[in-house]
Amino acid sequence: MTPHDFIGQLAAMIATACEGLFSSWGAPQLASRISIERPASREHGDLALNIAMVAAGTAGRPPRELAEEVIDAIRADAALPALLDSVEIAGPGFINITLAADALAAAAREALFLGPGFGRAAAHDGGRILLEFVSANPTGPLHAGHARYAAYGDSLRRILAFTGHDVTTEFYINDYGTQMDLFARSLASRYGRLTGVDIPMPEEGYAGAYTEHIAGMIHSRDLDVPPLSAELTPQALAFFRQQGRDLVLEEMRSILERFRVFFDNWYSETSLYENGMTEGAIKALLQAGEAVERDGALWLQTSAYGDDKDRVLIRGTGEPTYFASDIAYHRDKLERGFDQLVNIWGADHHGYVGRMKAAFDALSHDPGRLEIVIGQLVNVMEMGERKQMSKRAGTMVTLEELIDSIGVDAARFFLVDRSHDTTLDLDLEKAKLRSEENPVYYVQYAHARICSILARAREEGVAAGAGDSYGDVTDEERSLILKLLELPRVVENAAAYRAPNRITAYGRELAAAFHVFYHNCPVLKAPAASAAFRLDLCKLTRNVIATTLDLVGVSAPESM
RNA sequence: GCGCCCGUAGCUCAGCCGGAUAGAGCGUUUGACUACGAAUCAAAAGGUCACAGGUUCGAAUCCUGUCGGGCGCGCCA
Incomplete structure (x- = not known):
């Protein structure tokens, strides 16, 4: 219990006062089931107990009769009566409590004495939590969906810290793989146009206006650019991948900061390849006998641990999958000494949960240490119509636009005020109009x-x-x-x-x-x-x- | 087809490890600035908690099924 939780302390005192009584009913475990709540209606007093009705089943006696005895036990207590103005039976067996004015005032005074510390819990010994969220791939600006997860994740960080948890936040940078290559090619094409070299835009490339802007930034920085031709050399590709990544990350970091969202760590997916950790994870799975070769690929037998089917770790091409590096990443989280891993994922990734948990099992880690919070999606609306959000086409509401149009306070409150488990419709025009209310x-x-x-x-x-x-x-x-x-x-x-x-x-x-x-x-x-x-x-x-x-x-x- | 999430007031949503007469904001109607900020307060209207069964003293809440919507079911990330 949080210290200075006056209501909780009262519940605990009542539980203690009733211990003997509960034993006499043959149900000593009831003491742990005391719950005290604020009644909906003012007529029902300040606080209410439902323990008599909960007990009726096991005790085999009418709730109102049990309630009488609970009230007697409360009245017989050494300390409780001074705190209470009245204790009465009501309805089917509720016990309604009205607190004494002095007790209320004293509790308020104690809370005031604590200043900003009121409500803050002492440090837990529950271990270290790693909270991972946003984790966008650095191929373009953060959009409204990211905004939701950013607001949610950062609020959760604040709440966990306030309640005494040791929490660290992390942004996983998906700076590896085909999307990054596509992005690099798109940038090269844009850059080529600025310098008179014709480099084709990839078919599924990032054609949004922002790639033009980034290419312009690279151009203006007077860097040592590798020679360019229609056929991109590996050096050129690597150059644009690196530059694009760095510029986009810089942008993300500063807009998130404006949004008052801070990360303790920024963790690069690419680093898992460079330092051999992806390979190491795959080796560990092979040694554990959990990975098998089939059809020219290496599979992790996740179906043995409740997943729908087995999943590929290494493709026929010899390239490890995203899944493989993600396993390495989570293994590293544990090795860095975190006890509980909390990941915030968008609903479009929920199909991925089973295999990740299975991977924990395969590595003999308790899957219970991995908690995945699924956040539902954000629909961007325009005049009541659903708008397709596409980073490639550049049609989206960015976090920056959101902040500029309605402000950080209104945006954060709005995004976090709905349960993360509900899809959220965001109409920017309406949000602007309604920001006043x-x-x-x-x-x-x-x-x-x-x-x-x-x-x-x-x-x-x-x-x-x-x-x-x-x-x-x-x-x-x-x-x-x-x-x-x-x-x-x-x-x-x-x-x-x-x-x-x-x-x-x-x-x-x-x-x-x-x-x-x-x-x-x-x-x-x-x-x-x-x-x-x-x-x-x-x-x-x-x-x-x-x-x-x-x-x-x-x-x-x-x-x- | 299978899996996850959602379905509560005209609109946007709370409440969901069961509790008393189902709440709030917006919108609508009507009152309150000669008291410390009217970005406020007070009052009214507005509901088969998607539907149908079940569990029990009690179900918006738990279970089963149906319908409707979103998302997912890649050797993409």
Whole structure:
């Protein structure tokens, strides 16, 4: 449990208080099944327990009867009654709890005392995580699909780090193979046109305008270009491959930085060939007796480990496949000391999951250490029509266009606000029109509003720092505090389910709770004790909103 | 044909290791600036949670099947 998770601590205290009772029911394991939740309706109190209904089956007794006994156990506890205002049975056997005002206020004060550290978990001993995402091949600009995975992956990185995981991010550069060759040839053709050498554009080449731009950059750099002719020499090919790769990567790196997405490592696929690691992986598989020759190719027998069919490691031509180098890459991840490998892949790669897991089995690595998160695709729409995105033809919405048209904050919030498991329609024109009503502004506005109140409090000399006892709290104060106290659990769930969208959802809920509070509870004009308390709540809310926005890489402005 | 994902309000989507009257934003209608920011708040309207069975005290949530949409099923990456 995250420290300072007041709600979780309360659940733990209740579990302890009920241990004897559960044993007497012949179901001691129930203590671990205590779950405490926020009821949907305000009438049902602050928190609710459903343990009596869960227990009814095994105990063989009516839930309301069991609930009575749970309540007795809670009332008999040494510490619990002081924290609770009321504990009641409701409906089919729910136990509804209303917290004491002092307990709420004390929890809020403790959270405020922690400052930006509220909700942050202590370091886990769960091992080192390597989070790999985007991993585009450097043959052109990043597009809207990459933008989604970039926003998602980077948010996940922030959330995992915040919840105490040791996480490293990596961009795998697919700078090897036929696509790179095609790209190099396309660049050579473009370059040839600039220098009066006729080099044909490959049939499936990259004809987008951006290749012209890159060729122009190469041209303007006054480099030592190998001699060119219609038939490209290996030297010429290598030259354009290298130049193209470097320029595109440079571009990617800077646009990702603008998008506030940072990678710890950039890992080159080509390097796996140059340092013999692809070969090494293949050898290891041969030694393990998992690879066999058939039809002139070398196959990995992945079907022995649940894959649909065996997969080729070395083609008839003698060239290793992408799969072979990918195995080498993952083997290296483990050798570098990472315990858990999390890969974010687009849905168009989900067919690849089975063989990769099978490869882990074949190398006697636990496939459980490889977690592949499949992100659904992004459809680019234009006036309600689906637009075909093609890097080759250059018809796509780039990450850069996205940022330029709606801004980093709105783009990141929008991309991460939907579950990664749902296809996302992106209409750039509509996104532009609607950027003004992006929910990100709702959350940011709450933050700015608080900053403004706090500034005025300083001017007017209104003191924060409430005392120990608060008497009653208003409904709006109570809702706001309860929402604030949810942060540790929300963050933990977001990490566990790899679901940054839970963070944005929470941010909206918190902002809403604050706006309601704001409209009903004057802060600066309240009596001194109340003003001090409410100022504390404002500060805490500001901290928590800033935390949630930061967890998805969105700024928290002081004014807007 | 097989596999993965999705189907929830007019639109975009939350909620899914089962919980009480299914939520939010946008859009529509109507109110609130002589209180700290109206980028806000309050209220109304809007639903066979694709469909059909099953599991149980209880199903949007789990299981089976059907329909509809997306993606994949290369000696491409």
